Amino acid sequence: MSRREGSPWAGVGTVMAKETADHLTSVRMRLLEALVFLTALGATYAALRSIRDTVGQDPFLFLNLFTLSQAPLPSFVAILGFLVPLVAIALSFDTVNGEFSRRTLGRLLSQPIYRDGLIFGKFAAALLTLVIALVALWLAVIGLGILLLGLPPSTEEIVRMAGFLLATIAFGGVWLAVGLLFSTLCRSPATAALSALAVWLIVGMFWAPITSMLADIISGPLMGPMGPNIGHVETAQALSRISPNGLFGEIAVAILNPATRTLGPVLYSDLDGALIGAPLPAGQSFLLVWPQFTALIAAVIVLFVLAYLVFLRQEVRA
Amino acid sequence: MADEVVLSTRQLVKRYGSRIAVAGIDLEVRRGEIVGLLGPNGSGKTTTILMLLGLTEASHGEARVLGRDPMRDPLSVKRAVGYLPDAVGFYDGLSAATNLVYTARLAGIPRPEIRGRIDDALARVDLTEHADRRVATFSRGMRQRLGLAEILMKRAQIAILDEPTAALDPHATLEFLAMIRGLKDAGITVLLSSHHLDQVQTVCDRVALFREGRIVLSGTVRDLAAQVLGGGWVIDVATDLPDAEAAFRGVPEVQAVTQVEPGHWRIQARSDIRNAVAAAVLGARGTLLRIGLAEPSLAEIYRRTFEEEATHVAA
Numbered sequence: 001m002s003r004r005e006g007s008p009w010a011g012v013g014t015v016m017a018k019e020t021a022d023h024l025t026s027v028r029m030r031l032l033e034a035l036v037f038l039t040a041l042g043a044t045y046a047a048l049r050s051i052r053d054t055v056g057q058d059p060f061l062f063l064n065l066f067t068l069s070q071a072p073l074p075s076f077v078a079i080l081g082f083l084v085p086l087v088a089i090a091l092s093f094d095t096v097n098g099e100f101s102r103r104t105l106g107r108l109l110s111q112p113i114y115r116d117g118l119i120f121g122k123f124a125a126a127l128l129t130l131v132i133a134l135v136a137l138w139l140a141v142i143g144l145g146i147l148l149l150g151l152p153p154s155t156e157e158i159v160r161m162a163g164f165l166l167a168t169i170a171f172g173g174v175w176l177a178v179g180l181l182f183s184t185l186c187r188s189p190a191t192a193a194l195s196a197l198a199v200w201l202i203v204g205m206f207w208a209p210i211t212s213m214l215a216d217i218i219s220g221p222l223m224g225p226m227g228p229n230i231g232h233v234e235t236a237q238a239l240s241r242i243s244p245n246g247l248f249g250e251i252a253v254a255i256l257n258p259a260t261r262t263l264g265p266v267l268y269s270d271l272d273g274a275l276i277g278a279p280l281p282a283g284q285s286f287l288l289v290w291p292q293f294t295a296l297i298a299a300v301i302v303l304f305v306l307a308y309l310v311f312l313r314q315e316v317r318a
Numbered sequence: 319m320a321d322e323v324v325l326s327t328r329q330l331v332k333r334y335g336s337r338i339a340v341a342g343i344d345l346e347v348r349r350g351e352i353v354g355l356l357g358p359n360g361s362g363k364t365t366t367i368l369m370l371l372g373l374t375e376a377s378h379g380e381a382r383v384l385g386r387d388p389m390r391d392p393l394s395v396k397r398a399v400g401y402l403p404d405a406v407g408f409y410d411g412l413s414a415a416t417n418l419v420y421t422a423r424l425a426g427i428p429r430p431e432i433r434g435r436i437d438d439a440l441a442r443v444d445l446t447e448h449a450d451r452r453v454a455t456f457s458r459g460m461r462q463r464l465g466l467a468e469i470l471m472k473r474a475q476i477a478i479l480d481e482p483t484a485a486l487d488p489h490a491t492l493e494f495l496a497m498i499r500g501l502k503d504a505g506i507t508v509l510l511s512s513h514h515l516d517q518v519q520t521v522c523d524r525v526a527l528f529r530e531g532r533i534v535l536s537g538t539v540r541d542l543a544a545q546v547l548g549g550g551w552v553i554d555v556a557t558d559l560p561d562a563e564a565a566f567r568g569v570p571e572v573q574a575v576t577q578v579e580p581g582h583w584r585i586q587a588r589s590d591i592r593n594a595v596a597a598a599v600l601g602a603r604g605t606l607l608r609i610g611l612a613e614p615s616l617a618e619i620y621r622r623t624f625e626e627e628a629t630h631v632a633a
Contacts, residue, residue, distance in 0.1 A: 004389075004390055004391075004392065005390065005391045005392065005393050005394060006393040010393065010426075011423075011424045014420070014423040014424050015424070018420050022411075102407040102408075102409065102410070103403065103405055103406065103407030104407040104408065104409065106373070106401065106403040107401065107402075107403060107406060107407065107408075107421070107465070107468070108421075108424065109373055110371055110373065110396055110399070110400075110401035111396060111421060111424040111425050112392075112393040112394075112396040112397045112424070112425060112426060113393075113396075113424055114392070114393075315368075315374060316368060316373045316374065317364060317368065317403075
């Protein structure tokens with residue numbers, strides 16, 4: 001079989017530029033971004049108030065901006081874990097089916113581009129929009145920290161915060177790909193949005209109690225007659241890693257809390273010779289969560305490929 | 319050049335599982351022609367169009383558009399072909415011109431040329447003064463015209479129009495049909511799919527009648543009339559001759575004579591015998607009030623074809 005003509009990337013730049021402009025100017029995105037900014041900056045400000053007293057004692061003050069919470073607001077990390085999937089789904093739930101419902105798909109695909117270029121350009125545009133919003137938020141948090149703490153972040157803090165930013169982008173990418181997949185599976189944008197939100201609620205919000213219940217069934221209860229059941233803990237952890245929120249949470253813990261030495265259950269034998277509370281070098285923290293990083297990126301790729309395959313097999317007619 | 323075949327299919331088949339949407343179509347379209355695709359819903363017209371555009375893969379057979387295979391060379395084919403789907407959609411939040419800019423970039427039109435081509439195309443479909451208006455405010459007819467502007471902007475050699483007048487009011491339909499003729503005048507070959515037989519008859523040089531995934535008839539309306547109605551020429555005559563029927567029946571080549579109303583006759587003949595009919599009236603000392611060729615009706619051909627098919631199937 002001969003190869004098809006031309007590049008699959010034809011038109012990607014054009015689609016990406018148009019879609020990015022649409023996202024950045026849409027009322028839907030402005031509202032969501034305002035919500036994320038306000039809540040995240042509120043959480044950061046609350047964290048700042050509680051760490052001001054420890055300036056000069058804690059070498060990782062800026063990392064605390066991300067992890068500390070003060071009632072009633074949750075921490076900045078928790079807010080991102082909650083709102084980034086929502087923003088990502090809002091960006092992608094009508095990627096393909098929106099073209100069907102506007103009846104623009106046939107006209108677009110009759111131009112000299114492949115479907116590859118169209119779907120990739122749309123996904124890349126949504127990802128770029130997410131990156132722009134997250135980088136802006138990241139800079140705003142650091143700026144607020146410098147302004148109110150009167151200190152610049154150390155190099156190690158900047159490296160760790162940049163790593164966390166990348167993890168947040170990968171995490172958002174997974175939910176973008178979930179939205180994209182449903183936009184190809186469901187012909188109605190409303191159905192696609194609801195389906196993606198249902199997945200988010202199950203895998204993102206209710207996954208912890210579900211994993212605990214499943215671990216009870218698979219490995220027995222947490223507390224056995226001889227003490228804590230390690231099998232239960234390991235099963236629950238393995239199950240929690242199916243959820244992108246579980247992976248993101250582990251990355252956040254390891255990168256933003258340099259004292260974290262392991263993400264699994266710790267046995268007394270593991271602590272032999274360890275300096276409890278001593279921070280790990282940034283490189284070691286990144287090594288600790290390298291599998292989680294890889295899993296998030298792999299999930300983005302797998303979900304995108306699934307969406308791509310479904311889209312390739314779809315009939316163009318509305 | 320005029321006889322150059324720009325679009326052809328040979329035994330083109332499309333299956334969806336066990337269902338056959340297109341069952342071996344042979345079609346040829348020559349440069350500069352307007353060819354109408356007729357047939358009921360689900361008869362395979364749109365599927366054929368999608369295969370010609372490379373938007374769906376043929377299960378069997380081959381298609382050629384300007385000598386290229388739409389499945390192997392889809393980009394070359396799409397560069398040369400403009401497509402207007404039924405109920406064409408645009409981005410409502412963008413202006414007409416901005417919608418065209420987006421398509422122009424996708425089509426790979428050089429940037430310095432885009433503005434000029436858009437202005438020219440919008441002028442040809444009478445949308446110049448609406449160029450900067452949001453498409454959301456456009457009527458259905460204006461959207462269809464904007465779709466035509468896109469084809470003109472691309473400088474397509476072939477325009478494929480799928481039910482373009484399906485939901486237009488009579489005035490918008492007449493405007494649109496005039497624009498289709500304008501495409502032909504501009505040297506663009508047109509493939510027009512439609513349910514509206516009268517419109518197809520008005521603008522098309524040839525037609526192909528689809529039924530259950532097959533082309534059951536194709537040719538000019540006169541050819542089809544000869545095949546289906548049994549005679550290629552229908553002559554309308556108005557005369558005061560009392561025994562006109564006998565006079566007409568004596569003319570060679572006449573197949574049938576029917577009285578439409580008093581003094582008005584319709585003659586079906588094997589050739590154009592207007593001179594002989596006029597001579598017969600005058601020879602019998604009658605007055606010839608009017609004589610002319612009546613176009614065979616595509617609607618009648620269509621009705622007779624599908625009636626015969628139904629009778630054949632029932633038998």
